[in-house]
Amino acid sequence: MASVPRTVAVIGGGRMGAGIAQSFATAGSAVVVVESGQEAAAAALERIGASLARAGERGHLDEPAATVARRVAAVARAEDLPAGVELVVEAVPEDAGLKARLLAEAEAAVGDTAVLATNTSSLSVTDLAAVLRRPERFLGMHFFNPVPASELVEIVVAPGTAPDTVASALAWTEALGKQDVVVRDSPGFASSRLGLALGLEAIRMVEEGVAEPGAIDDAMRLGYKHPMGPLRLTDLVGLDVRLAIAEYLHATLGERFAPPRLLREKVARGELGRKSGQGFHTW
Incomplete structure (x- = not known):
């Protein structure tokens, strides 16, 4: 052992x-x-x-x-x-x-x-x-x-x-x-690269009015058996942390990791997720 x-x-x-x-x-x-x-x-x-x-x-x-x-x-x-x-x-x-x-x-x-x-x-x-x-x-x-x-x-x-x-x-x-x-070793490794791709697309869906954050999270949690949805996970990780990772992957891997405008706006307002009490959900 x-x-x-x-x-x-x-x-x-x-x-x-x-x-x-x-x-x-x-x-x-x-x-x-x-x-x-x-x-x-x-x-x-x-x-x-x-x-x-x-x-x-x-x-x-x-x-x-x-x-x-x-x-x-x-x-x-x-x-x-x-x-x-x-x-x-x-x-x-x-x-x-x-x-x-x-x-x-x-x-x-x-x-x-x-x-x-x-x-x-x-x-x-x-x-x-x-x-x-x-x-x-x-x-x-x-x-x-x-x-x-x-x-x-x-x-x-x-x-x-x-x-x-x-x-x-x-x-x-x-x-x-x-x-x-x-x-x-590569930008974002496996976990951050894949997790961020899903999280950024979920943020774009909110930005475009496709669905509310709770509905997007429920779709992945109930339909794909994720333990939590990508927006709740973003709140848990911290929107500022997600933004920093997105900026790094944008610089190293290209436009598919460009941070959505909504993510930048929320970070600028101090809506950082669970640690601030407000992100895509209220904590």
């Missing part, structure tokens, strides 16, 4: 980073979350603790939530990571420059045998690898929201990724109780 890393670092303690940290801590890893400053680090720990408490109340933990929470610590800088970290997962916003800088800082702090991974949903893993001294120890581990409940991790392999790095990522995914899909 595969086992999780003894120590995992997660760069970024937002919704995705907190979920990744919770998943590894629940599976038995010691986890260190890197956030930008002491206040943000404390907030990340509070976020993870609250999520673990809810999981415990729902019977989703095999041990008390407080026991799992004690496996999670936080630091204010990547330079403060312990040298014994086996896996670093970067989970900051989709800004290539920010990701590259933090990955390079983390690589300098941890040992040469550590695996580094990015949780990017669309950016080039190959380009991020170019800033690292050991690109063979780097790959994409794309988790899905909400991470503790999601079954999937998309493993993204760059040309320079070593086979043993991929093998470690696959073993850790199995140890988390999740399923893997392995894809070659």
Whole structure:
């Protein structure tokens, strides 16, 4: 049976980073979350603790939530990571420059045998690898929201990724109780590319008055057995996140990924989905 890393670092303690940290801590890893400053680090720990408490109340933990929470610590800088970290997962916003800088800082702090991974949903893993001294120890581990409940991790392999790095990522995914899909590095990978194509077309249908968001979602949920419709999923992911991915895929793959006007307008109004209370649905 595969086992999780003894120590995992997660760069970024937002919704995705907190979920990744919770998943590894629940599976038995010691986890260190890197956030930008002491206040943000404390907030990340509070976020993870609250999520673990809810999981415990729902019977989703095999041990008390407080026991799992004690496996999670936080630091204010990547330079403060312990040298014994086996896996670093970067989970900051989709800004290539920010990701590259933090990955390079983390690589300098941890040992040469550590695996580094990015949780990017669309950016080039190959380009991020170019800033690292050991690109063979780097790959994409794309988790899905909400991470503790999601079954999937998309493993993204760059040309320079070593086979043993991929093998470690696959073993850790199995140890988390999740399923893997392995894809070659390309814009949007498999999941974001296909998911975004459906989501953008659904937005265009709303824009053109074809149907209301609820009807479009019900058509895919009831007719095609999707667990949720593309517009509700867009709300869950965040309209701003979807827009950023669409802009990147538009630039790299062409006009079929051009963001609809309605998506831009909603983001400009602050209608970002569940996190703001309003997107294509009211939350």
